[in-house]
Amino acid sequence: MDARSTSLSELVAAVEETRRGQILAVTGAGVSLASGIPTFRGSDPGAIWKRDVTELGTHGFWLEDPAGSWAWYLSRFDKLHGAKPNAGHLALAALERWQIDRGGDFLLVTQNIDTLHERAGSERMVKVHGTSDRYRCDREGCACGPPLGSVPATAADLEPFRADQTLENVPRCPACGGFLRLHVLWFDEYYTQHADYRFDEVVRAARLDARLVIFAGTSFSVGVTALVLEGALMRGVPVFNIDPDPTIDAEGVRHVAARSEVALVELCGKLGIRI
Numbered sequence: 001m002d003a004r005s006t007s008l009s010e011l012v013a014a015v016e017e018t019r020r021g022q023i024l025a026v027t028g029a030g031v032s033l034a035s036g037i038p039t040f041r042g043s044d045p046g047a048i049w050k051r052d053v054t055e056l057g058t059h060g061f062w063l064e065d066p067a068g069s070w071a072w073y074l075s076r077f078d079k080l081h082g083a084k085p086n087a088g089h090l091a092l093a094a095l096e097r098w099q100i101d102r103g104g105d106f107l108l109v110t111q112n113i114d115t116l117h118e119r120a121g122s123e124r125m126v127k128v129h130g131t132s133d134r135y136r137c138d139r140e141g142c143a144c145g146p147p148l149g150s151v152p153a154t155a156a157d158l159e160p161f162r163a164d165q166t167l168e169n170v171p172r173c174p175a176c177g178g179f180l181r182l183h184v185l186w187f188d189e190y191y192t193q194h195a196d197y198r199f200d201e202v203v204r205a206a207r208l209d210a211r212l213v214i215f216a217g218t219s220f221s222v223g224v225t226a227l228v229l230e231g232a233l234m235r236g237v238p239v240f241n242i243d244p245d246p247t248i249d250a251e252g253v254r255h256v257a258a259r260s261e262v263a264l265v266e267l268c269g270k271l272g273i274r275i
Helices: 008-017 059-064 066-080 087-101 116-120 159-163 199-209 223-234 260-271
Strands: 022-027 105-110 125-127 130-137 180-184 210-216 239-242 253-256
Touching: 008 210, 008 239, 008 253, 008 260, 022 087, 022 199, 022 223, 059 066, 066 159, 066 180, 087 105, 087 116, 087 260, 105 199, 199 210, 199 223, 210 223, 210 260, 223 239, 239 260
Parallel strands: 022 105, 022 210, 105 125, 210 239, 239 253
Antiparallel strands: 130 180
């Protein structure tokens, strides 16, 4: 461990001191690993980008091959079926309730598209990369498309496409008949392209509201983590990173070298929070 490594007791003290301010938690794929969902860039054997190139997760690939895009994503979305919130998800939801009950503020910004945080009880949450339980139209001007529209995943019949993964069977928009796409942020898109990403709220928290930042299970490989980290460090806000093998080396970041489902439960236990 280097000089920036810390004990959980320092995080406990920082949380206790943030009684009236906002605690900002930022989670990545590592938080859902214990639920059986592979990470994107981690060292676990099932890490997605160990096998697939990031060019597939783009709007450009979608335009080139809608059926191929759907097939590629469904092979990954299917890994979400049967997954249940783990102790880390439940601990974050309990921490949120505790912080609100004592008069403070809380915001969870997750990079994950699974629904485990909300199923665990998290309410003050931004899914900044989209969500797996909704789709949207890709046609400009459609009410089911950007910048505001989407449809529940249950509105699309995927069985014809699962049976025969051809362009003719790509799910269609119920409003205009155009192709539906995943309601996720692709690598060649911007956080501001859909209102559901609620990027303005993330910016405000990073630059103005947060008084304590807790990262958990993230590789710090995307724009939103850079934004939050820069905003917090510029204002002198305490920053903690929960990760069994921390990859970021930034002055001002204190590392709790543990799995999120372990550290977050211990954090709640030391604070007297019932999960």
